[in-house]
Amino acid sequence: MPHPALDSRFRVSSPGIIQIKYGKFVLKHNVPLLPPHASRALRQRGLRRFLFDGIDIVTEQQIQPKARPYFERRALHEGDLSKICAEEDTFFAYYDDEEHCTLSLPTTPNGYPEDARLQMQERFASGMQLDAPFVCEVPDVDLVGPDALAVTHGGYVFENSLQYEKRLTVSGLRSLQRGVWPTQSRWLRPSARVETAVSLVGPWTNNYTHWFQDYLTRLEGLEHYRAKTGENPTLLIPKDASGWMRDALRAVGYPEDSWIEYPGGRVGVDRLVVPSVRHEAMADAEVHDRRRVYSPTGIRWLRNRILTNVEPVFTCEHSPRVYISRENALKRRVVNQEQVMEVLSNWGFSAYRPEELSFAEQVTLFSNAEAIVAPHGSGLMNQMFAEDAVVVELMGKKQTVTSPATEYYYAELLGHDYGCVPGEPVGPDVRTDTEGVEAVLRELLG
DSSP, X not given: OOOHHHHTTEEEEETTEEEEEETTEEEEEEOOOOXXXXXXXXXXXXXXXXXXXXXXXXXXXXXXXXXXXXXXXXXXXXXHHHHHHHHHTOOEEEOSOOEEEOOOOOBOTTOOOHHHHHHHIIIIISOEEEOOOEEEEEEEEEEETTTTEEEETTXXXXXXXTTOHHHHHHHHXXXXXXTOOSSOOTTXXXXXXXXXXXXXXXXXXXXXXXIIIIIGGGHHHHXXXXXXXXXXXXXXXXXXXXXXXXXXXXXXXXXXXXXXXXXXXXXEEEEEEEEOOOBOOXXXXXXXXXXXXXXXXXXXXXXXXHHHHOOOOOSSXXXXXXXXXXXXXXXXXXXXXXXXXXXXXXXXXXXXXXXXXXXXXXXXXXXXXXXXXXXXXXGGGGGGGOSSOEEEXXXXXXXXXXXXXXXXXXXXXXXXXXEEEOEEEETTEEEEOHHHHHHHHHHHHO
């Protein structure tokens, strides 16, 4: 959270110059010219948040690889949690079946050469196995640091770090940075205590896609636990949870009186309810050199719950053909958006900036969409509300037609027709091939 006393006196007055006010005195200081996306981040987030983000980046890139073996050895996986629950006589249950998924190849402007097509079939059409989801009750847990790292029985609850060794390590290091030792001891007293809780705090909570796929889908496991035990655990949410995060929680059926804000530091939990993250095992995805796929059943459960609870909202005219603009973002903006919109307008598309719409209006807009075009980014997560739509992703510098991102998975698993158009990197942004957009739309809509 930006520091008001600092950030109100701070601004970037011009490229390369930082200006700080102290009463009637103004200090101007020349600094090395920042890249454009860094300058935008500095202006939008404030100096204190910008510096903390920089420290976190250094931690992740430089310190994390050295510390990772320590945290990996102490990760508590599904088998470990099952053993703890058996020894402590607490709840552990599977609540759905295994899943098997296959994906069709994307529509691209120029198709696929034979070798690339065979590679794609091996990586995506050969099938993906997702383990049965579970939910369990782990006794005597400390949640520590800004990511609420779950510490218990000499280890770390891996599910609460989203089954990522890297995120587990970074969460432990971030806790240390803030003066909270990431372990349990009778000498380390919690500053607060909760009897029974589910933690919706962890890595990437403020990211739109991750909030839905990694956190809200786990509420299905919580509901199985509630039905079987009659218990009603408290939800712990980030203390800086944004309005759309809270709106989404309400839409799933959890009003304000069902959650409390996680204060940071060290919080003791007598019984931590842990629903598993519904996605493919990392090892299986790495064998095929691709990102891991998330459960289509879990996403459909979340979609249906939200569509049932959200009343349609119209504050502007809604087109059934939607273009998601990223012009206000820090990166992955389409630098030739005007030319792209000329093509899209001929196909009946209208541009929208989701960050300017309420959550309810976003649900309304995308649930009525028949076609969605967007640069790679979290805005495409809204495709989960559409039914049998065409989805076209304008790729950034990290995506290629042979290495598509998670948006491709969701489009396929939700029954949409997916196409993608490669782009040319322009710094942190992208220049989209307008002829490629035309070709893919002609194939999917023509």
